[in-house]
Amino acid sequence: RELEGDLRIGLTEGEFDIAYQPLVDANCGSIVAVEALLRWERQDGKKIGPNEFIPVAEESGIINPIGLWVLRKAVCDALRWGNVTLSVNISAAQLRNPEFPIKLGEILEETGYPPHQLELEVTETCLVLDPVVAERSLDVIRGFGVRISLDDFGTGYASIGFLRQFRFEKLKLDRSLVVQAGEDDGSRAMMLSSIALARALKMDVTAEGVETTEQADMVRLAGADQIQGWLYYKAMPAEEIDALITKQD
Ligand code: G
Ligand code: G
Ligand code: MN
Numbered sequence: 001r002e003l004e005g006d007l008r009i010g011l012t013e014g015e016f017d018i019a020y021q022p023l024v025d026a027n028c029g030s031i032v033a034v035e036a037l038l039r040w041e042r043q044d045g046k047k048i049g050p051n052e053f054i055p056v057a058e059e060s061g062i063i064n065p066i067g068l069w070v071l072r073k074a075v076c077d078a079l080r081w082g083n084v085t086l087s088v089n090i091s092a093a094q095l096r097n098p099e100f101p102i103k104l105g106e107i108l109e110e111t112g113y114p115p116h117q118l119e120l121e122v123t124e125t126c127l128v129l130d131p132v133v134a135e136r137s138l139d140v141i142r143g144f145g146v147r148i149s150l151d152d153f154g155t156g157y158a159s160i161g162f163l164r165q166f167r168f169e170k171l172k173l174d175r176s177l178v179v180q181a182g183e184d185d186g187s188r189a190m191m192l193s194s195i196a197l198a199r200a201l202k203m204d205v206t207a208e209g210v211e212t213t214e215q216a217d218m219v220r221l222a223g224a225d226q227i228q229g230w231l232y233y234k235a236m237p238a239e240e241i242d243a244l245i246t247k248q249d
């Protein structure tokens with residue numbers, strides 16, 4: 001309860017910020033996208049991670065204004081980054097909110113951000129709780145030209161039918177699957193067949209949490225389109241992305 005009140009104060013007092021983690025093209029290594037990752041530093045200097053506060057924000061509903069703040073801020077930052085794709089995490093409570101697609105449309109219109117350069121990351125739990133509402137919202141969002149990616153794939157139970165039903169534009173292979181694929185044959189088979197399936201369904205594939213060159217080689221050979229991980233870049237402030245992209249162009 002206390003954290004919930006602090007989240008409200010944090011939002012009005014400007015305690016939130018966004019760090020961006022680049023995604024690189026698996027073959028040439030250039031930055032093709034960035035993922036927005038929410039950061040919270042309270043007045044007293046204490047940093048609290050999203051894994052801790054997002055669940056509280058979801059339960060209390062304050063994730064809705066926070067999520068819109070993230071979208072607006074990220075889109076404004078990303079306007080400076082040319083044709084780099086912007087990826088934003090969306091939680092279940094946001095997707096269940098019928099206002100969400102309307103607000104998203106307003107943000108796109110007010111900022112003039114190109115919708116096809118925006119990607120929303122959803123997780124399986126976002127969709128299984130209320131698949132009918134979720135699918136309706138996703139249809140509206142896709143109508144704007146925004147892409148949808150399935151985050152954390154390999155950690156849950158997402159079935160083949162599920163992938164077909166929601167026709168995600170991208171699959172993000174979870175770090176745990178990438179790590180395990182380098183360690184045992186069963187996990188490796190899962191990683192290989194997940195990528196093959198995604199590609200057969202015309203989805204883009206990003207491998208997450210790549211920390212070693214061995215993992216990078218493995219997922220590249222398996223057919224991943226993009227790689228995200230500390231081997232290349234950690235999440236960083238917007239100003240550092242400005243500099244990286246200026247250098248790359
Ligand atoms: O980098 P990191 O520790 O920040 O992220 C931890 C988790 O928090 C990830 O699962 C990520 O998807 C989630 N997360 C980060 N930023 C946001 C956000 O803006 N909205 C939502 N809903 N989740 C986020
Ligand atoms: O759940 P989601 O994929 O949205 O969250 C991404 C999370 O993974 C963030 O917490 C981010 O900081 C973290 N992350 C990104 N790259 C790496 C990596 O190479 N290694 C580890 N351990 N974590 C990573
Ligand atoms: Mn994500």
Ligand code: NA
Pocket residue numbers: 151152153172173174175208
């Ligand atoms: Na993930």
